[in-house]
Amino acid sequence: MIRSLAALLVCALVIVARPAAAAAPVERVVSPGGIEAWLVPDSSVPVISLHFSFRDAGAAGDPQGKEGLARFATSLLDESGDDLDNAAFQRRREDLAIQLGFNAGLDDAGGSLRTRSETRDAAFDLLRKALTKPRFDARDVERVQRDLVASLNRDSEEPRSIASRTWMRMSFPGHPYARSDRGSIPGIEAIGIEDLKGWAATRLARDSLVIGVSGDIAAAELGPLLDRTFGPLPAKSDKPVIADVTPGAGGQLVLVQKRIPQSVVVVAQPGIARENPDFYAGYILNYILGGGGFTSLLMEEVREQRGLAYGISTQLVTYRHAPLLWGSTATRNQETGQTIDLMRSIWQRFAQGTVTDEQLKDAKTYLTGSFPLQLDSTANVANVLVAMQLDHLGIDYLERRSSLIGAVTLDQANRLARTLIDPAKLATVVVGEPAGVKPTMPAPGGF
Numbered sequence: 549m550i551r552s553l554a555a556l557l558v559c560a561l562v563i564v565a566r567p568a569a570a571a572a573p574v575e576r577v578v579s580p581g582g583i584e585a586w587l588v589p590d591s592s593v594p595v596i597s598l599h600f601s602f603r604d605a606g607a608a609g610d611p612q613g614k615e616g617l618a619r620f621a622t623s624l625l626d627e628s629g630d631d632l633d634n635a636a637f638q639r640r641r642e643d644l645a646i647q648l649g650f651n652a653g654l655d656d657a658g659g660s661l662r663t664r665s666e667t668r669d670a671a672f673d674l675l676r677k678a679l680t681k682p683r684f685d686a687r688d689v690e691r692v693q694r695d696l697v698a699s700l701n702r703d704s705e706e707p708r709s710i711a712s713r714t715w716m717r718m719s720f721p722g723h724p725y726a727r728s729d730r731g732s733i734p735g736i737e738a739i740g741i742e743d744l745k746g747w748a749a750t751r752l753a754r755d756s757l758v759i760g761v762s763g764d765i766a767a768a769e770l771g772p773l774l775d776r777t778f779g780p781l782p783a784k785s786d787k788p789v790i791a792d793v794t795p796g797a798g799g800q801l802v803l804v805q806k807r808i809p810q811s812v813v814v815v816a817q818p819g820i821a822r823e824n825p826d827f828y829a830g831y832i833l834n835y836i837l838g839g840g841g842f843t844s845l846l847m848e849e850v851r852e853q854r855g856l857a858y859g860i861s862t863q864l865v866t867y868r869h870a871p872l873l874w875g876s877t878a879t880r881n882q883e884t885g886q887t888i889d890l891m892r893s894i895w896q897r898f899a900q901g902t903v904t905d906e907q908l909k910d911a912k913t914y915l916t917g918s919f920p921l922q923l924d925s926t927a928n929v930a931n932v933l934v935a936m937q938l939d940h941l942g943i944d945y946l947e948r949r950s951s952l953i954g955a956v957t958l959d960q961a962n963r964l965a966r967t968l969i970d971p972a973k974l975a976t977v978v979v980g981e982p983a984g985v986k987p988t989m990p991a992p993g994g995f
Contacts, residue, residue: 574933574943577767579774585759586933586943587767590926594665596763597926598675599934600778601658602785603758605751607729608654608869609788614739616731618652620696621747625650625659627688629677634688637674646671648678654729655868656938657751658758662927665764672777679752680780684744696736703730707812707979708876710804715814715977717992718802719795725870753785754778760933763926792869794818798973801888803987804980811884811980812876815891817973819864819871820964822939829956829964830864830873835911837898837969838862838875843910845894850877856887866939873968885984892971899969901962908958916950 575587610617626648628637641648644667650659659679663671703709713728720726757778761770795818820830838846838861846860860877879887923929936945978985 574936574946575767576943577761577770577774579771579779581775581779583754583757583759583774583778585761585770585774586937587760587765587770588762588929588933589764589766590762590929591764593926594764595926596661596663596665596668596671596761596765597930598661598759598761599658599927599930600660600757600759601656601934601938602752603656603756603938604787604790604868605657605756605785606653606655607727607731608724608790609751610724610727610731610735613735614743615727615735616696616700617735617739617743617747618657618751619729619731620692620736620739621682621744621751622650622652622657622659623692623696624684624688624744625678625682625748627692628683628685629674629679630681630683632677633683633685637678640670640674644670644674646674648675650678652729654725658934660927660930668765668773672773676777676780679778682745682748684741684748686741689741689744693736693739696731697733700730700733700736707806707808707878708814710806711812711814711876711977711979714802714804714979714991715816715975718800718977718989719797719816719975720793720870721796721992723793724790725793725867749782750786753782755783756785756787757781758934758937760930760937762929762933790869795870795872795973795975797975797989798970799975799988801976801978801985801988802991803978803982803985804991806979806981808980809881810878811881811978811982811985812878813884813888813891814874814876814977815888815895815974816865816872816874817970817975819866819873820968821871822866826960826964826968828952829960830968831915832908832911832953832956832961833898833903833965833968834862834864834873835915836903836907837894839864840911840914843914845898846875846877846891849894850887850890854890856880856883856890860891881981882983884978884980884982888976888978888985892974895969895971895974898965899971901966903958903961903965905958908956908961912953912956915953919949 577585577587607618628634647662661671661675717726820827836845838844850856850860857877857879862873862875865872865874
């Protein structure tokens with residue numbers, strides 16, 4: 549009971565933390581050993597949150613035939629470490645109410661730590677054990693392997709998962725982006741303990757490490773902790789070079805037959821890179837087209853005016869080697885063809901540069917006004933600090949963000965719409981038994 553109460557306490561403290569980034573500038577902390585972190589101190593509650601990422605350590609670097617290695621390895625990092633087997637590791641984490649987790653995406657791998665101030669040193673030490681001396685005990689490996697295979701089996705029947713994986717495979721043939729960041733069943737089953745150890749030894753290194761911290765800790769205290777926690781990692785990583793790529797299935801439509809009452813539709817085209825000077829104009833365009841909830845063009849015409857779908861949305865996906873403008877919806881089988889035709893017509897109209905001054909102003913108001921909600925806890929602040937570094941936004945980004953969005957002009961937005969939004973580059977995947985839909989190419993295999 550005491551352990552449960554402690555866990556509830558740390559959760560509550562994280563939730564009620566005020567938006568620290570709004571109250572203090574970001575500090576660049578460099579440890580005595582040269583490890584850098586960005587810090588927003590916040591002593592309003594006795595909680596510390598740390599996020600970290602290893603650049604280019606994600607699933608795109610998984611070796612052929614062992615797809616899922618990054619996900620498999622990160623799933624095991626919080627199982628044990630150094631002198632603590634699984635039982636001892638989990639008991640210590642629970643006794644101290646430490647929240648610790650790891651993950652792997654397509655581009656990067658990383659993790660997070662949240663702890664009360666009074667258990668700070670013990671929490672950072674637990675992270676050190678997990679990260680720098682992972683055990684990969686056979687019993688844990690076998691159990692997690694079974695869990696991952698079971699999860700992939702479930703994914704293989706989930707329509708949205710099928711649609712997303714099919715789109716990536718049809719659009720990036722021969723490129724690592726064609727492989728799911730969750731791996732494949734044959735890939736997971738082919739991975740052994742030596743593969744996991746090799747991944748940790750070559751991917752988790754200081755030269756690719758990015759760290760964000762927020763909470764009840766000062767810069768002078770953080771520096772030595774960084775050295776103790778991350779200092780034992782190798783200095784240099786050894787990871788494959790991933791080539792930039794452009795989606796290659798523009799204008800194509802793939803149908804995956806599945807007996808479900810609603811068809812799932814995914815559409816996407818090349819997007820805009822995060823470092824592109826026009827990114828903020830693209831950010832606004834996405835909001836107007838499909839990112840703005842009930843105020844977006846797609847939601848207004850597809851749902852509100854015609855009732856073809858309950859929800860429809862777009863987003864900018866900023867993959868490092870292939871940014872995308874991604875959209876999705878689900879609609880009744882008998883109305884799927886009509887829905888796709890309508891989406892394409894809206895895309896075509898938007899590509900002509902039809903943004904109005906009112907739409908631009910509304911988008912700016914929302915995108916600047918809602919951002920502080922992303923900074924409502926130390927955990928969220930630490931996460932944003934990592935994203936700022938991965939995207940090379942500059943340490944003063946939080947101070948400049950509103951002005952960057954505000955500086956977008958109507959001419960700039962419409963000029964970008966005419967060059968970025970391109971129905972001819974739109975690739976479509978439908979999963980279901982849709983009416984009025986004719987595929988232009990067969991679904992790729994290999995799942």
